[in-house]
Amino acid sequence: MTSFIHGLPKAELHLHIEGTLEPELRFKLAGRNDIALPYRDIDEMRAGYVFHDLSSFLPVYYDAMSVLVKPQDFYDLAWSYLERAASENIRYAEIFFDPQAHTSRGVEFHSVISGLRGALFDARRLLGIRAQLILCILRDHSAEYAMATLLESLPYRDSIIGIGLDSDERDNPPTKFAAVFARAKSEGYRLTMHCDVDQLDIVDHIRQCLSVIGVERIDHGMNVLESDELVAEAATRGIGFTVCPVSNRYVTGDLKDTELKLMLERGLKVTVNSDDPAYFAAYLTANLESLASSASLTKAELVQLERNAFEIAWLSTGAKEELLAELAHYAAGNP
Ligand code: ADE
Ligand code: ZN
Numbered sequence: 001m002t003s004f005i006h007g008l009p010k011a012e013l014h015l016h017i018e019g020t021l022e023p024e025l026r027f028k029l030a031g032r033n034d035i036a037l038p039y040r041d042i043d044e045m046r047a048g049y050v051f052h053d054l055s056s057f058l059p060v061y062y063d064a065m066s067v068l069v070k071p072q073d074f075y076d077l078a079w080s081y082l083e084r085a086a087s088e089n090i091r092y093a094e095i096f097f098d099p100q101a102h103t104s105r106g107v108e109f110h111s112v113i114s115g116l117r118g119a120l121f122d123a124r125r126l127l128g129i130r131a132q133l134i135l136c137i138l139r140d141h142s143a144e145y146a147m148a149t150l151l152e153s154l155p156y157r158d159s160i161i162g163i164g165l166d167s168d169e170r171d172n173p174p175t176k177f178a179a180v181f182a183r184a185k186s187e188g189y190r191l192t193m194h195c196d197v198d199q200l201d202i203v204d205h206i207r208q209c210l211s212v213i214g215v216e217r218i219d220h221g222m223n224v225l226e227s228d229e230l231v232a233e234a235a236t237r238g239i240g241f242t243v244c245p246v247s248n249r250y251v252t253g254d255l256k257d258t259e260l261k262l263m264l265e266r267g268l269k270v271t272v273n274s275d276d277p278a279y280f281a282a283y284l285t286a287n288l289e290s291l292a293s294s295a296s297l298t299k300a301e302l303v304q305l306e307r308n309a310f311e312i313a314w315l316s317t318g319a320k321e322e323l324l325a326e327l328a329h330y331a332a333g334n335p
Contacts, residue, residue: 014242019276074115162190240312
């Protein structure tokens, strides 16, 4: 199974680029930018990465970003991830970035986007991996700041495929950003939102995503299983679910493998992703391996998960068909 998963052509649709900041790169960028860190070495830094749920994870995640300042820093961050992704046979990645986590501390939007898109461009040429960017709005900031960020993104519209919503979900429902997402849609952006696992009012948040915001995908979203009506609606509309098993284990204590299997059985377009792999110690291959072993997934189920991912990807029909054909060829050759 390990070699089958390694060779499987894969897509990653739920990956926060800031969540790929490995301690080694964090140290290197701190040195380059003359930023003092409160750790003597990498082991001490890793030992400081202590969290048990979403609200204890987020401060650690935001704090680490202080070393990202110049376009080259964002380039190096994305390039490191894309090299790693290519080595895992990830054929396509949709990558979240959190501009407000940078503009709120004085880093210009242009510095963030120019570094990231440069790395994506080079990766297509040099590593043969396709990737696109999704701008994530931080839901624990105001709707006004979200709108200002959306407007700031417009000159870079061609470099950003969609708009997402992340960060602390408590008391920050999708409807808080209804006007921002309506404007994003009118600008031609694709829409997705986090509905993190087991959060307060989560089923209501999933309902708002479907009936008020009109998202095409939900990031996490596993609590949809608590409502037969929402499962039916999501299945009929082909809503994509970007699930992150190892992240689930970190923030809820459970891989949620039983639930993922149930989502597959109920005909939902569920996919497997890595979320914040530098913090949750598992990139995409390791997520698929953990899940395959604890849920006893068959090769056919693993292929189905990747087929779902290519189908819900925000790619042109031609690119999708190319990747789906590659997947079908691999499945046929590795029964
Ligand atoms: N930002 C980075 N990772 C996140 C997650 N898993 N949930 C919400 N916001 C995030
Ligand atoms: Zn996420």
